[in-house]
Amino acid sequence: MxxxxxxxxxxxxxxxxxxxxxxxxxxxxxxxxxxMLVDAGDGVVGQLLKAGIPLDGIHNVALTHMHWDHILGYPAFVWGSWNAGRQKLTVTGPRGTQAMHHQLVESYYREQAEWAIDLGFPRAGFDDVTVCDVPVGWSTEIDGCLVEAGPVYHPPMHALAFKFTYQGRTLVVTGDTAKCEELIAFSQGIDVLVIDACAIAPAPDLAPARQRIIERLHEFHASPQDCIDIAVQADVGKVVLTHHLPGAKPEFDASAFNGEVIIGNDLDEIKIS
Ligand SMILES: [Zn+2]
Ligand SMILES: [Zn+2]
Known part of the structure; x- marks a missing residue:
């Protein structure tokens, strides 16, 4: 099974x-x-293929926010999966998702899509994409899984976390966020938390301009220690750190955490059984 x-x-x-x-x-x-595909950064189509996932079988996308690193691969996914035979698609995200779809897909590529349809592509797959802007508190059920949108802190963006509950197993994917009480409440008692751990301490040998950028990350991203503290306070079973800066070695003290800490790498699979 x-x-x-x-x-x-x-x-x-x-x-x-x-x-x-x-x-x-x-x-x-x-x-x-x-x-459900959660976020669609650059390279997402190639990574799905590497993971052996048929592109035409993905009918749901959730976008955590509209920062470019999370959506550059979105038009490539819409086109690539349509080309692979995907038909219906529902896309859910915070305020700005519909506008992003309109600007990156519909507005720029409509003429090319009509050309492809004239060549014999089915209209379904491009015309039946449903895009919804949703608030914190939104929920739906997909194939027996409860999917909920929850709060994060990633100013100035409208941003969401997504929680999945299926047969008693629970998973939260935060997207980008600093530590906040609302996320701790939303993640209370879940099995697995996949969380942004991008805000590392700046290396002392960095150029001053780069050092300032890294320091400012703490205003809207969690540090690896923040992730562990959230995991402790939310009493989660396993915390997966992601959104790593190049060459970063996340440092943290997890002695207060009873669960497992995973430093996420591309194509890792985390099973919740
Ligand atoms: Zn962001
Ligand atoms: Zn990001």
Whole structure:
């Protein structure tokens, strides 16, 4: 029997490109065929193919926010999965998601889509994409899995975390966030927390301008220690650190945490059974 709930980390990097970490994206799978792509950073289509995931089988996308590192691969996914035979698609995200779809897909590529349809592509797959801007507190059920949008702190962006509950197993994917009480409450008692750990301490040999950027990350991203503290306070079973800066070695003291800490890498699979 397949695992009830699992997540494949497709991209565990940060905006600065590296060879070993792609931009943020993950695939959540449940039951026999339930899937949701969470974020779609650059390289997401290639990473899905590397993970052996048929592109035409993904009918749900959740976007945590509209920062470019989380959506550059979105138009490539819409086109690539349509090309692979995908038809219906539902896309959910915070305020700005519909506008992003309109600008990155519909507005720029409509003419090319009509050309492809004239060549014989089905209209379904491009025309039946449903895009929804949703608030914190939104929820839906997909193939027996409860999917909920929760709060994070990532100013100045509208941003969401997503929680998955399937057959008693629970998973939260935060997207980008600093430590906040609302996220701790939303993640209370879950099995697995996949969380942004991008705000590391700046290396002393960094150029001053770069050092200032790294210091400012703490205003809207969690540090690895913040992630552990959130995991302790929310009493989660396992915490997975992601959104790593190039070459970063996350440092933290997890002695107060009873669960497991995973430093996420591209194409890692975390099963929740
Ligand atoms: Zn962001
Ligand atoms: Zn980001």
């Amino acid at each position: 397949s695992d009830p709930l699992k997540i494949i980390l497709l991209g565990t990097g940060s905006p600065r490109p590296t060879l070993d970490r792609h931009h943020p994206a993950a695939l959540v799978q449940w039951g026999r065929a339930g899937t």
